[in-house]
Amino acid sequence: MSNYINKYSEKDITSEKIFLNRRQLFALAGGFGAAALIPGKSLADNLGTRKPNTFEDIINYNNFYEFGVGKSDPAKYAHALTTDPWQITVDGLVNNPGIYNFQELVDSMSIEKRIYRFRCVEGWSMVIPWNGFQLSDLLDKIGVKDQAKYVAFETLFRPEEMYMQKTKILKWPYKEGLRLDEAMHPLTLMATGVYDKPLPNQNGAPLRLVVPWKYGFKSIKSIVRISLVEEEPLSSWNIQNPREYGFYSNVNPNVHHPRWSQASERYIGKNIGGGLGGLFAERHDTMMYNGYNEVSNLYKDMDLSVFF
């Protein structure tokens, strides 16, 4: 494990400018395992020396309220989740609706490695080496009809395995949504793994969304339904508290949030430095769109303080 981590350097944090390029290289290299070998151009400006979090960090610090509200609860309780067999219902405004078997679906997609920054709305962040496929590839495969404007996602509802679903702390099942152009953006990933291992349950096994320029809660876990729809879909945190959690929830240091600091963030994890497991680690300014500025054209005519 730890040997593996050392292969990464800041070069491996996918520069958004080159990742398309890299994708082609992956195709040439014939697999995602080659990621670390591919030389990258210089990185996005303020990445500095940021390194991916350890696998241990990633699997032991999760918000997955289906398994408890504490950050270490999912690691304790998510083992109860059965992820095999797993089916994903695809419906709504698509040409090929149906129930897809997870394994068959994954086998038909090209899996890549993507190292993304992950910014939680609570003001902490990590860097995570995901494996997965582009959501756009899946959408192409299922054939999106012209009327479709949004993609809606749903997490599994199975209270006997996800014990917190017996409570009402959130409206279950967890729901999320993206505008179609956001969903089609090449950065938007359907993750199936972390560190070249199948996605651990607490990270949203077997299939989750990863939208790196949005706050973490948009990246819905353990997906069982994907629907193409015409109207803006509901999202769980937006239902819970619309004043605090907007539909878009793009990482934005300029939009004030009543609870968490969005102007800056703390990098957390074992390798952060600063002594005592990161106790004295430096706080950093949060970047617009979490540093993924190439998505800014998706929002160019929008007032982001209204559509937060």
Add this chain to the structure above:
Amino acid sequence: MSLNKTLNKIPIWCIYIIGMFPFLIILYLLFNFKLGVDPLKTLEHQLGQWGLKFLILTLLITPIRSFFKINLIKYRRALGLLSFIYICLHLSTWIFLDLQFRWDEIVKAIVKKPFITIGMAGFLLMIPLALTSNNFAIRILKRNWKLLHKLIYLVVFLGALHYLLLVKSWPLEPIIYMCIVIFLLIIRLFPKIKILSNVKF
């Protein structure tokens, strides 16, 4: 009454020593990397929670005397001061380690984030209580001392509210704290408690 005698044999300084145990345990866990992936948050939350716990213990002294005839009033000041120590540690952690002297963000947080406004108000109200938790202040302030120290009711409520508003959803723990606080405040409305709380000490 022999129970009271035995209990009151414990010197007050023992309460301070025992009261600092949680802090020492947290430090031990911190130095052994056992506070999880984000030790700073754990430290900050634990310190705040212990501050609230000691506030609640302080408020328990009077009802325990009323209902169980156990008189621990001798230790009340120590418990109150311990809660102040923990809240100071909690606040320092936030300012120095969490927000790292980003004063613009700190001020903005105090002004714009209700849970922080409330927490800060609670802390400020604790200062006069801590400063007058000595015999000299009791002598000088006379009847006003008692009046001043009724502020603790507000402080403990603000503390529990601060915790309740911090969390993203409605998890159980802060709700339990709030229920305990409300219970301890409500029972003070009953005359039996009022009479006994006027007993001189």
